Amino acid sequence: MHPILGQLRRLALYLLAWIPLAILLAYLFDVTGALSRGESVALAFPLCMIYAFICLSAYYSCRATPFDRSSISRLVLTHGTGALVASGIWIVLAKMVMYWLSRTTSFSGIDERFSRQIPLLLGMGIVFYLLSINLYYVLMAMEASREAEARALHASVLARDAELKALKAQVNPHFLFNSLNSISALTSSDPAKAREMCILLGDFLRRTLGLGEKSAIPLEEELSLVHSFLAVEKVRFGARIHMDENIDKNAMNVPVPPLLLQPLVENAVVHGIANLVEGGTVRVDVKASDGILSVVVENTFDPDAPPKRKSGVGLANVRQRLAARYGPQASMDVKAAGEQFRVAITLPIEKEARAS
Amino acid sequence: MQERKIRAVIVDDEELARQVLREFLSAHREVEIAAECANGFEAVKTVAEQKPDLVFLDIQMPKLDGFEVLELIGPGTAVVFVTAYDSYAIKAFEVHAVDYLLKPIGAERFEAALTRAKERLAGALPQQTLPPTELAAAARPPSQHLDRIPVRDGTRVFIIPIAKLDYAEAQDDYVALACEGKKHLKQQTISSLEAALDPSRFLRIHRSYIVNLERVARVEPYGRDSHVAVLTNGTQLPVSKSGYARLRAFLDR
Numbered sequence A: 001m002h003p004i005l006g007q008l009r010r011l012a013l014y015l016l017a018w019i020p021l022a023i024l025l026a027y028l029f030d031v032t033g034a035l036s037r038g039e040s041v042a043l044a045f046p047l048c049m050i051y052a053f054i055c056l057s058a059y060y061s062c063r064a065t066p067f068d069r070s071s072i073s074r075l076v077l078t079h080g081t082g083a084l085v086a087s088g089i090w091i092v093l094a095k096m097v098m099y100w101l102s103r104t105t106s107f108s109g110i111d112e113r114f115s116r117q118i119p120l121l122l123g124m125g126i127v128f129y130l131l132s133i134n135l136y137y138v139l140m141a142m143e144a145s146r147e148a149e150a151r152a153l154h155a156s157v158l159a160r161d162a163e164l165k166a167l168k169a170q171v172n173p174h175f176l177f178n179s180l181n182s183i184s185a186l187t188s189s190d191p192a193k194a195r196e197m198c199i200l201l202g203d204f205l206r207r208t209l210g211l212g213e214k215s216a217i218p219l220e221e222e223l224s225l226v227h228s229f230l231a232v233e234k235v236r237f238g239a240r241i242h243m244d245e246n247i248d249k250n251a252m253n254v255p256v257p258p259l260l261l262q263p264l265v266e267n268a269v270v271h272g273i274a275n276l277v278e279g280g281t282v283r284v285d286v287k288a289s290d291g292i293l294s295v296v297v298e299n300t301f302d303p304d305a306p307p308k309r310k311s312g313v314g315l316a317n318v319r320q321r322l323a324a325r326y327g328p329q330a331s332m333d334v335k336a337a338g339e340q341f342r343v344a345i346t347l348p349i350e351k352e353a354r355a356s
Numbered sequence B: 001m002q003e004r005k006i007r008a009v010i011v012d013d014e015e016l017a018r019q020v021l022r023e024f025l026s027a028h029r030e031v032e033i034a035a036e037c038a039n040g041f042e043a044v045k046t047v048a049e050q051k052p053d054l055v056f057l058d059i060q061m062p063k064l065d066g067f068e069v070l071e072l073i074g075p076g077t078a079v080v081f082v083t084a085y086d087s088y089a090i091k092a093f094e095v096h097a098v099d100y101l102l103k104p105i106g107a108e109r110f111e112a113a114l115t116r117a118k119e120r121l122a123g124a125l126p127q128q129t130l131p132p133t134e135l136a137a138a139a140r141p142p143s144q145h146l147d148r149i150p151v152r153d154g155t156r157v158f159i160i161p162i163a164k165l166d167y168a169e170a171q172d173d174y175v176a177l178a179c180e181g182k183k184h185l186k187q188q189t190i191s192s193l194e195a196a197l198d199p200s201r202f203l204r205i206h207r208s209y210i211v212n213l214e215r216v217a218r219v220e221p222y223g224r225d226s227h228v229a230v231l232t233n234g235t236q237l238p239v240s241k242s243g244y245a246r247l248r249a250f251l252d253r
Helices: A008-032 A037-055 A058-064 A072-101 A110-115 A118-169 A173-189 A191-208 A219-240 A262-271 A313-329 A351-355 B015-026 B040-050 B066-073 B087-095 B107-122 B132-139 B190-196 B241-251
Strands: A241-247 A280-289 A292-300 A331-337 A340-348 B006-011 B031-037 B054-058 B078-083 B100-102 B148-153 B156-161 B165-171 B174-179 B182-187 B202-206 B209-212 B216-222 B226-231 B236-239
Touching (some): A008 A118, A037 A110, A058 A118, A072 A110, A072 A118, A173 A191, A173 A219, A219 A241, A219 A262, A262 A280, A262 A292, A262 A313, B015 B031, B031 B040, B040 B066, B054 B066, B087 B100, B087 B132, B148 B182, B190 B209, B216 B236, B216 B241, B226 B241, B236 B241
Parallel strands (some): B006 B031, B078 B100
Antiparallel strands (some): A280 A292, B148 B156, B165 B174, B165 B209, B202 B209, B216 B226
16 A cells, blocks of 8 residues: 555645745746746645655555665666656646646746746656655665564564463473372272372373463462372372462452462472472462462472472473563562572452453 | 392382382392382481492482482492483483483383393493493583582581582592581592582682682792682692683683
8 A cells, every 4th residue: 555645644744745845946946037936936836736646656666666676777767767757747737737827817928938947847856756766765664674573573472472381281291200100109009099199190180281271260270270289299299298278268269370379389399398308388378459369389398408400490480471471560579598488479360350 | 059139229209119119129039128218318328338239219309319329329339210200311321321210110121120230230241330420410401510519428428518618629539528627538530520510619720629719818829830829718729830820810800
């Protein structure tokens, strides 16, 4: 679509830009002497308006000869010809106007006097046309860069979406392999328990499945995912894991991003409880008040535990997702003091989803 | 004449994981389970006391991880590593032909590992020649530096956090680790220790010395063209010519 004709505002701005050119033309008419000052002004303006519309056609030849992909000779030839044709048309139209005007009393004889201005008109026509060519190339370059920006933005949004999906869908392979090993141990010593653990593990995996596509789930659902995770881990670690939870009743239906709480509890087990010979307790506290949901996960840990062979991917993952979704409205605070490890999250409660 | 039994120790913090190994081993009358351990400290102590032939060693455990245990139990014991999922460790095991089992442990794979361990014990296969510290270094994720050094004195284990290490001195096959006025001996070459330490915090200032840069108070000329590094606690360490160049480059930065 034509960048100027397409929008009324742009067209008005474009015609406004022609006023200085009209003034220039009037001045030139005046100083070359063939026309009176009054005639110069009276003619320059309508002539420029006519030419402004003729020059709109320059856009099409600019589009046909892209600046960065056409040879110089091609550019010179195309726009040189264009300039001559546009000026020619302008002169013909001007002559027609003059012929008509010369029959009125106030402009009698203008036809003949104007003819002496034709070389000037031709020259200015070429200059004005080339100016328009310039304008269109600038507009096209701006358009191209805006499109490139939009494309880059779109691509980065897509990439982040894909990344978030991947982040959400991950199940720790450690967890899976260790659980399978526990099942393998139980098959001979306690087949009923082995079956129970298969079911617990299946239950957990089923719950995580498809969470990647959801943008929010009720906190209650996330909690039951946590319970299902801990049920499996309790078979593995036996009496070493304790869970203590304190959940605000009215927080149960608050929508939260899926896999918000589970990675925190998993982190507490893997990097905390698993390193304690005597085991320990994971405490989960959830409160909802004044439109803010606050989640605290606390666990005991051994400050002298063997160096981690894997850094806390789970925590970084939750932090990234919170930042991507809520920006500065959400906070995540990780603190290790003495033998206590504490992660505190606050996030805004989304209103429209709360009503449903 | 009854053949001497192979004495094995199972080390894993999960009871069920120990149970699988116990079950697989129960089919082998020639193997006797000498002990089971649930954490790294216990493992080092038990191995030092019982001197078993074979150890099944989990990697992720409380107190000390499997590699730290390996460093402390020294050579002479065949070790089969057991892990659920540790891409760097598995790669290191493969490269250095160290026996390992993946959880869940399959019977066939277990038998193969046990056979190899037996051959190794019978002398049919060469003993593990790679020093434990180098295996541990090879299994460490890239860009991760040592942040503590476990040392053993008899059956006791000390952990030296890297920040408390003043300097290390080479003494034949050992390094002496100076920490809070005491020196702890560890069987390791100074070069392999140097490679494992964070180069922005520790510098090899001499063929036989690595120094914690935070401890260096000043460098003084000594003799005609050598230097000594004076530590904050007054200890003087020799600085070689190339060591001095490295130290200068660091101090000028």
